[in-house]
Amino acid sequence: MNYLSAENIAKSYGDRILFKNVNFGISRGDKIAIVGANGSGKTTLLSILAGSIPPEDGIVSHRKDITVGYLDQQPDLNNALTVMELILAGESAQLEAVRAYETALAHNNPAELERAMALMEKHEAWDYEAQIRQILGELGIHDVEQSVGTLSGGQRKRVALARVMIQNPDLLILDEPTNHLxxxxxxxxxxxxxxxxxxxLMVSHDRYFLDVVCNQIVELDSGQLYSYKGNYAYFLEKKAERLAIEAAELDKNRNTFRRELEWMRRQPKARSTKAKYREDAFDELKDKVSGKRGSAELDLNLRTSRLGSKIMEVENLSKRFGDKILLDHFTYTFKRFDRVGLIGKNGMGKTTLLEMMTGKLRPDSGVITTGGTVNFGYFTQSDMNIPENQRxxxxxxxxxxxxKLATGETVTAxxxxxxxxxxxxxxxxxxxKLSGGEKRRLQLLLVLVRNPNFLVLDEPTNDLDITTLNVLEEFLLNFPGCILIVTHDRYFMDRLVDHVFVLEGEGKVRDFPGNYTDYRDWRDSQPKKTESSSTAAAKNQKAVTEVKEATGSVSPSPEPAKKRLSFKEQKEYENLEKEIEDLEQRKAVVLDHLNSGGHHEQLTAWARELEEIDQQLTTKSDRWLELAEYL
Structure with a gap:
């Protein structure tokens, strides 16, 4: 049974054509994800298919006897309503019954109430409010009487998601449903x-989510749709095959084009016997060769500043807002090349912890000591503070x-x-004018261009396309510094972290060795707790008391006076910067010589020089780090 069909639809913005003559259909039971590069038009296509915006050309039709639920990337909600009022304002037979029942109760009319109760019975809506609260709670919304106007952007998206889930439509259309979860x-x-x-039907960049939920992947690439029957892993396999076939076809077309171009040039212009069909075929081939190009790929090859041996020491860090304890005596010493994931439900204090570590927020008590060489790169989940009318x-x-790039090459903006x-x-x-993904890519550039050696990434995967995510992962895997990540993308976290901080509530932080999947498997294997909440609270209070007794006062103790560099040491530090850079440049030259080959004597001499350079780099870098600690 066909639920939705689109015929020859097109959309453009100014001179830029997003897609043209696109055909698409979805049948009952399909679970389809649309993927593609940032700016390719995925959200626009989804909005057209949902009926939110019209296409420039073509027709989109929905089956008349089905219901459609649509989650926009930026939901438009009525700020005057409470969360529960907004949910009940949806369209479904059960919601209609609940609204009628609530109205009858308010009017205190026995006849009206009897009809409303019969309607509730008919549509099995008696436990519907409990279902609403359960779905909202699972999505992190617990105060159903809260005004929609007071919600954050992430909370608004979750309330909008809950609304379409509760309506239980025949066709569910979701744009990035996992963002903010x-x-x-x-x-x-x-x-x-x-x-x-x-x-x-959805747009998502969450690879685990796509693999588990979808049975069909549709890729939007250069204005064309490519459909793959299967999950995300199957899509990757078949896309690789398609690209290989296209590459071979392109090589074949280029060879044919070169031969035909010679033929066209040899023929006299005035000669009327030149085959017309061959000219037409040449023009068509020219369009194929000139129009097909390799897909561009993000290049994250930026320079990183050196990181000393002392990174960051967090001692007895505590923070609370009102009665809510976010952190209680959290202590940890960061080591070189630490790769930490931060896990916890929304509202547990993940972003708060990041802001305290980066100096944007003061703790209630405790001390954070940061090494002199640490240069933070803080990628926040909030929008960039950049005027929208700036180029x-x-x-x-x-x-x-x-x-400067990592290669030493200097580039312009x-x-x-x-x-x-x-x-x-x-x-x-x-x-x-930028898409959501393009804005995030620009934000990433602005963070990396400052040559950080300690990256703090708060939801870096939001709105980034899968290709960009893969490149970012490879960059971070080879990043010569520390990384602290908050992300809802489980695949991203599993690849990059070697242990996780788990915010368990009431200020408790568990340092678990392993990635997110390791932690989840361990958590699921634990026996369920049966103790009462009062007993648990008493134990927690006892643990807090023991920690306080063991550590004494949590007031920050005065730091010892730091050693200052003498004038001679300051000059030595500055000279070392230049000497290390010169040695690295010479090393690159020697490596080029070795790779290009030569006489045995030359190769031996270059190998010996390379060994000496490496020894000097080690000695000078260690001394530079030692001096840098005192700056």
Missing amino acids: DLEAIEYLENFLNTNNGTL VIDVVQDVAEVM SQLLHHFLFDRQKQYDYVH
Whole structure:
């Protein structure tokens, strides 16, 4: 049974064509995800298919006897309503029955109440309010009387998601449903969609989510749709095969084009016997060869500042808001190349902890001591504080007009933007014209261009396409510094972290060795606790008391006076910077010589020089780090 069909639809913005003559259909029971690069038009296509915006050409039709629920990326909600009022304002037979019952109770009319109760019985709506509260609670919304106008952006998205889930439509259309959900909520949504017999169409970049939920992947690439019957893993396999076939076809077309071009050039222009069919075929081939190009790839090859042996020491850190304890005597010493994931339900204090570590928020008590060489790069989940009417290139030039890459090469702001997949036209666009993913990519550039050696990443995967995520993962795997990550993308976290901080509530933080999947498997294997909440609270209070007795006062103790560099040491430090850079450049030259080959004597001499350079680099780098600690 066909639920939705689109025929020859097209959409463009100015001179830019997103897609043209696109055909699409979804049948009952399908669970389809649309994937593609940032800015390719996924959200626009989804909005057209949902009926939210019209196509420029073509027709979109829904089956008349089905209900459709649509979750927009930026939901438009009535701020005057409470959360429960907003949910009850939806469309379904059960919601209609609940509204009628609530109205009858308010009017205190026995006849009206009897009819409303019969309606509740008919649609099995007696436990519907409990279901509403359960779904909202699983998504992290517990105060159903809270005004919608007071909700954060993430809370609004979760309330909008709960509303379409509660309506239980025949066709569910979701745009990035996992954004702003914590890991437990994502797993709840996965289970809901897997056990639901409805039909699903969505846009998502969550690879685990796609693999578990979907039975069909549709890729939007260069204005065309490519459909793959299977989950995300199957899509990756078949896409690789398609690209290999296209590459072979392109090589074949190029060879044919070169031969035909020679033929066209040899023929006299005035000669009328030239085969017309061959000219037409040449023109068609020319379009194929010139129109097909390799997909661009993000290049994260930026320089990183050196990191000393002392990174960060967190001692007895505590923070609370009102009666809510977020952290209680948290202590940890960061080591070089630490890769830590931060796990916890929404509202547990993950972002608060990041802001205290980066100095943006003061703790109630405790001490954070940061090493002198630490240079934070803080990628926040909030939008960039950049005027929407500023051009993209101006945003980057405000930070730096020229930058150094890891190779030592110097690039301009325009060249760096090109590395980050912003072509010349896009560089001179205003910020407000960028897609959500393009804004996040620009934000990532602005963080990395400052050469950080300690990356603090708060939901870095939101709105980034899968290709960009893969490149970012490879960059972070080879990042020569510390990383602290908060993310709802389980695949991203599993690849990058070697242990996790688990915020368990009441200020308790568990340091678990392993990634998220390791922790989840361990957690699920634990016996369920049966003790009462009062007993648990008493034990928690006892533990807090014991920690306080063991540690004494939590007031920050005065730091010992730091050693100052003498004038001679200061000059030595400055000279070491230049000497290390010169040695690295010489090392690159020697490596080039070795790779290019030569006589045995030359190769031996270059190998010996390379060994000496490495020894000098080790000695000078250690001395530089020692001096840097005192700056």
